[in-house]
Amino acid sequence: METPNLPAIRALRPVWNKGRIVGQKRPLKPKHVWAIRVRLELAEARRNLALIKPAIDSKLRSCDLVKMKVVDIMASGQIKERASVLQSKTQKSVRFEISQGTRASLARWMGEPLIIGSEYLWPGRFHERLHISTRQYARIVREWVTSIGLEASAYGTHSMRRTKVTQIYKKTENLRAVQLLLRHTKMDSTVRYLGVELEYAPDIAEVIEI
Template sequence: MPASNLPAIRACRPAWNKGRLVGQKRPLLPKHVWAIRVRLELADRARDLALFNLAIDSKLRGCDLVRLRVADVYAAGQVKERTSVLQSKTRQPVRFEITDGTRKSLLAWLDDPDLVGSEFLWPGRFHERLHISTRQYARLVRGWVTSIGLEPSSFGTHSMRRTKVAQIYRKTGNLRAVQLLLGHTKMDSTVRYLGVELEDALAISEAVEI
């Protein structure tokens, strides 16, 4: 048989996700949130505590969270109770609340010398980088979850985005509220994002008697 008719032999490359857990990252549980907060407070890490708290409250994608400006959360000498930002993915505005504990941690961070003169809320370490990158943010999240004994491959930046809405959905079952809070344009996206499956539907149905 001519060599030209032989099937090509290609080197076997390992799958890009070999040894990794893929799929949706899990949201943090309330006990995880409080454990991380305590560790950051004890370590006196003002920036990380403010970033962690605002990530939970805002429910923003990492790319929007790292680009927040001081003016987005601070005006007239105080941290806003609610604010709105334009999402880079959808180009649609999304509003979110800033709870009392988060406002306190933000005030402490705003008084930090490292933030003086910065337009961005999370300034970068180098002059050419105005704010931290999404990769830096991902490393911080990895450090936070690892510090309380969680498996880092199971969690990521989207864990921060999903944490509060997962609790809201669990307590209320209100998908429309979750859709608005996440800034999703389609309900299907919210359903997939929360991982609402048949078991959830059956549980809701079982709770209703006719």
Template sequence: MPRVQLPAVTPKHRVWNKGRIIGQKRPLLPKQVWAIRARLELAGNLRDLALFNVAIDSKLRGCDLVKLAVIDLMKDDRVRERVSVVQSKTKRPVQFELVENTRDSVAAWIKSPEMIGSHFMFPSRFHERPHISTRQYGRLVRDWVVATGLEPSGYGTHSLRRTKAAEIYRKTGNLRAVQLLLGHTKVDSTVRYLGVELEDALSIAEGVDM
């Protein structure tokens, strides 16, 4: 009896991005930053408050943020006003400022019992890990966003990296400054990262009278 060749059937896989918002994650607005910060302060969550504030000020990628050491932010028992770290992705140094509010939250966290003997700023609660993972950081960001009433699919760890950079660009229009603060090697990367469009450029130009 001859064999019947059946047509190949390709199994249907669930589309990974079905129902998700695809594209760059939105930066937080100033009022959203203050809402998250206020919730963490009221909850007395010293670690998360310090992590959130440093994330906003540093504009670091998650992989660099979670690996910050105490010595990176502290000198002579004082929190540094300016910090320089080498980025994992580019192997190039990037500098950032820590405003007074952030320095206060870092100082409070450093003095807490959980930080005794810790080399890293944000140690993991799991003994096999020296610091929190980028995945854990992502879960924390999701929790903060949800608690503030925002749609979590539109925000992520890059939202915190972009927040201050987007606000600086909005107020100054200085792409070169934002490029340096983000540690981008090319200004084109900064343009794409901020989602700068012609309308943005025209709005800035309209505000300049020669």
């Protein structure tokens, strides 16, 4: 009597996203940004102080942020009031303001030995890496959010991109302005990106009386 070929029994693997928050990462709130900056100032972390504001103000994707060059923010030895960076995904230039406080942080960072002579604004610590990697940037953001008691799995590098535009929408409710700032071609993309329908539906319902 022949023994039928039975399928091999495989050990069940743990679900990769068990216990993790997946999907869209949350934006930081203004109080979160201030709390992180205070801790960075106390630690005298000049690079991260110079990194956090451009990461929020530029609204750049991590792949573009880590590749920012010194010439993007400096001209004739001075920090520019406005910077312009070419996005790798869309091949379109994005402009953003550099506030006075951010210019001061960048100026202090430009005096650090690590960046002197570097083409890139966020140089890597190894000779084979010209600038920090997106993975290293992700670790930096993780350290920021955990330092103020936030759940690391709920936040990421995209949180930095979403932070300012979320506040702009909350104050103006101008989706078109947010669309232009993010360089989205479709309004639907902006709506999904902000999570407008999900996050603000309860607020809208509260102010409408019948």
